Amino acid sequence: MGSFTDRLKSFFGIKKAVSPELFDELADLLVEGDFGAAAAYKVSDTLRSKCKKESDPDQVKQTLAQLLEESLPDASSVTLDSGLEIILLLGVNGVGKTTTSAKLASRYRSQGRKPILAAADTFRAAAVDQIKIHGERLGIRVVAHKQGGDPAAIVFDAIAAAQSGGGDLIIADTAGRMHTKNALIEELKKIDRIIASKAAGAHTRRWLVLDATTGRNALAQAQTFHDAIALDGVVLTKYDSSARGGIVFSLHEELKLPVLFICTGEQYGDIAPFDPHRYVYEFVGIV
Numbered sequence: 001m002g003s004f005t006d007r008l009k010s011f012f013g014i015k016k017a018v019s020p021e022l023f024d025e026l027a028d029l030l031v032e033g034d035f036g037a038a039a040a041y042k043v044s045d046t047l048r049s050k051c052k053k054e055s056d057p058d059q060v061k062q063t064l065a066q067l068l069e070e071s072l073p074d075a076s077s078v079t080l081d082s083g084l085e086i087i088l089l090l091g092v093n094g095v096g097k098t099t100t101s102a103k104l105a106s107r108y109r110s111q112g113r114k115p116i117l118a119a120a121d122t123f124r125a126a127a128v129d130q131i132k133i134h135g136e137r138l139g140i141r142v143v144a145h146k147q148g149g150d151p152a153a154i155v156f157d158a159i160a161a162a163q164s165g166g167g168d169l170i171i172a173d174t175a176g177r178m179h180t181k182n183a184l185i186e187e188l189k190k191i192d193r194i195i196a197s198k199a200a201g202a203h204t205r206r207w208l209v210l211d212a213t214t215g216r217n218a219l220a221q222a223q224t225f226h227d228a229i230a231l232d233g234v235v236l237t238k239y240d241s242s243a244r245g246g247i248v249f250s251l252h253e254e255l256k257l258p259v260l261f262i263c264t265g266e267q268y269g270d271i272a273p274f275d276p277h278r279y280v281y282e283f284v285g286i287v
Contacts, residue, residue, distance in 0.1 A: 004033045004245070009285040012061045022060070023048040033283070034215040034246035039253045043067060065284045071249060072276040073258050080113065084162055084202040086170045086195055088155075089235075090188060090225050091209035093176030096237035098127060099266060100209050101173040102134035106268040108169055109140065118158035118172040119144035120151040120191065131173055138268070141166060151175060151187065152194045159198045185228040192229050205232045207260065212236045212247070219250050226255055233260040236274075245283045 011029055027044035031037050046067060051060050087104065089097045098121065105115040117135050119142055121127035128144050135142035143158040151174060158170045174188065195204050208231050210218040225231060234251055239262045251257045259274040 005283065005285045008033070008283075012057045012285075018051060018054050018057060018060055020048070022057070026064075030246060034250065036216075036219075036246075036250045036254060039249060040246075043071070061284060061286065065280050065286055068249065068284065069276055069280040072252055072280070074276070078260050078273050080108065080111075080169065081203050084159075084168055084170070084199060085113075086159070086172065086199060086202050086204045088172045088174065088191065088195065088204065088206045089209055090174055090206065090229070090231070091176065092221055093124075095176070095209045095211045096263065097121070097176065097209045098130050098134070098173050100235055100237060100261075100263060100271070101131065101171045102138065103263065103268050103271040104261075105134075105140050105169075105171050106138055107271060109138070113169045114167040115140055115169040115171055116158050116162055116167040117142045118154050118170055120154045120172045121175040122147055122149045122151055122154070123175040127173070127175070152191045155191050156194050156198055159195070159202075163199070185224070188225075188229055206230065207233050207235055208257075209235045209237060210247075212239045212245070212262075215247060216250070218247050219254065222251060222255055222257060226257065231255075231257055233258045235259075235261045235263065235271075237263040239264050245279065248279060 008029060011026065023044045026047070027040045030040035030043065047060065047064055050063055054060055089101055091097050101117060105117055109115055117131055117140055119128045119131040122145060125147060128147060132142050132144060141161070143154060143161055145154050155172050158172065162168065162170055172191070174191065175184070195202070206229055208222055208225050210221065222231070222234065234257050236259055248259050251259065261271050262274050264270045
């Protein structure tokens with residue numbers, strides 16, 4: 001995790017003895033790593049209690065890793081149910097929703113699903129063209145209208161296509177809506193209502209795509225979207241360039257949202273289910 005992990009390694013490496021100051025300084029460092037302050041000091045206090053008689057900083061670091069891993073939910077299942085599934089990807093501009101939709105389509109197709117990509121981002125000029133290119137490269141059907149069309153209508157048509165035998169999985173790429181614009185949040189609610197009315201028997205998943213490099217701002221985005229439309233989980237993009245990682249813990253601690261997938265690059269295969277153990281050990285710097 002880049003420079004933050006280096007600082008955490010150095011922090012434990014230079015300590016000659018376990019002292020009360022170590023735990024206070026650790027809490028401050030966790031806050032720098034995008035932990036919320038309350039969560040950081042809670043972890044620090046718990047660690048202090050567990051390591052009362054500990055004198056080895058390496059063992060303190062190991063205990064920290066165990067605490068952090070225990071604080072995360074078990075790896076959430078990203079296996080789809082039988083029947084029609086709908087994945088609605090949400091998020092602000094520039095987080096990588098369009099590429100993520102293609103990665104998910106490729107992944108689930110390899111598992112035997114028949115995905116349809118719904119080009120519901122009709123606001124950004126290149127978005128429809130981009131998703132069409134992904135569809136051509138992957139050999140996956142794309143449902144799209146002209147730029148400026150009604151995103152809810154596109155989702156409606158994608159559902160109709162799936163119900164007519166064209167697929168059993170819809171991945172809807174929505175527009176990059178700024179989380180401060182209430183009118184656009186209302187548009188997301190409209191899409192949600194279309195899904196509920198047109199495909200009442202389908203299993204709908206509402207996943208928020210977040211840029212792992214944006215830190216605490218990502219939590220603010222998650223809070224607003226979660227308030228507008230109850231989210232089921234998060235996909236983290238640009239994980240390979242993230243210097244910090246505490247946002248994962250904040251998402252669970254403050255919003256009870258699990259991270260489902262981690263994206264590490266631009267290729268279709270650069271996506272994997274979130275692994276709490278691996279994530280924590282990389283965060284702490286245990287390799």
